[in-house]
Amino acid sequence: MRDTDPDLLIDFDDVTVVRGGATLVGPITWQVELDERWVILGANGAGKTTLMRVASGEMHPTSGTAFVLGERLGATSIRDLSTRLGVTTAAMAARVPADEIVSDLVISAGYSVLGRWQETYDDIDRDQAVETLESVGAEHLADRRYGTLSDGERKRVLIARALMTDPELLLLDEPAAGLDLGGREELVARLSTLALDPDAPASVLITHHVEEIPPGFTHAMLLKHGEVVSQGLIDDVITSENLSTTFSQAITLTRDGDRFFARRTRPAGSHRRRRA
Numbered sequence: 001m002r003d004t005d006p007d008l009l010i011d012f013d014d015v016t017v018v019r020g021g022a023t024l025v026g027p028i029t030w031q032v033e034l035d036e037r038w039v040i041l042g043a044n045g046a047g048k049t050t051l052m053r054v055a056s057g058e059m060h061p062t063s064g065t066a067f068v069l070g071e072r073l074g075a076t077s078i079r080d081l082s083t084r085l086g087v088t089t090a091a092m093a094a095r096v097p098a099d100e101i102v103s104d105l106v107i108s109a110g111y112s113v114l115g116r117w118q119e120t121y122d123d124i125d126r127d128q129a130v131e132t133l134e135s136v137g138a139e140h141l142a143d144r145r146y147g148t149l150s151d152g153e154r155k156r157v158l159i160a161r162a163l164m165t166d167p168e169l170l171l172l173d174e175p176a177a178g179l180d181l182g183g184r185e186e187l188v189a190r191l192s193t194l195a196l197d198p199d200a201p202a203s204v205l206i207t208h209h210v211e212e213i214p215p216g217f218t219h220a221m222l223l224k225h226g227e228v229v230s231q232g233l234i235d236d237v238i239t240s241e242n243l244s245t246t247f248s249q250a251i252t253l254t255r256d257g258d259r260f261f262a263r264r265t266r267p268a269g270s271h272r273r274r275r276a
Ligand SMILES: Nc1ncnc2c1ncn2[C@@H]1O[C@H](COP(=O)(O)OP(=O)(O)OP(=O)(O)O)[C@@H](O)[C@H]1O
Pocket: 019, 020, 024, 042, 043, 044, 045, 046, 047, 048, 049, 050, 051
């Protein structure tokens, strides 16, 4: 049986996920190393979340071999991986009780539960929760109830929860979805700080928008209809040509410093026609 390299946090070989006769994703061969930060982009329904669900051990591949943190999926129970992975998904966010106190929500990650389950937590847990909230600029929210937070504040708190166990791998599914411009920029800046920190865990971030790629991310994968259009170093992958293929329309990519911007390519002469 195939084995994995200990330096690989994700090691997928020809992984597919099939449901009801339809291939949702794959075949995908993908490797994530210790110091890498990956962004996964693709249109709605491209298979991004399905791939993330395999990476988080929530879903097992239909075929192929998938190792996550050196454990072969199918041979390891999900609980074995849960404290070693930091995960945020919209599905998880929706399950957080509105009356949950933010610091309890962050601390409870260490116990792999959503919501308070102990009457008291140790001071050491509490200190670490405050420190983790600080790392995403959310320490002032520690005593608030989750239900009273804005969307942007919730996203930051959930990232703090994902970081609480000092995970080896961070998996973030659309962390900037639904944020206004200010909230998005604040989050991109926080994620960039994290990405540039050599002690921070390797990360995989799903997004629909190149504008949301935090500076410091090193690699990218573009998905279309469950298959990889391109993957590798971010500068090689995030190009006008690859984005045009991925989103099935002509896209012009521009860069401003370390940020990416994309828009539909204006047809030649469209300027003149509008003015005429
Ligand atoms: N359990 C399932 N059974 C059948 N089809 C599914 C299942 N889960 C997902 N799908 C389908 O698989 C495809 C990929 O879904 P997925 O959620 O991975 O896409 P995505 O790229 O994350 O999309 P979005 O950007 O809209 O969130 C979609 O067509 C979806 O309808």
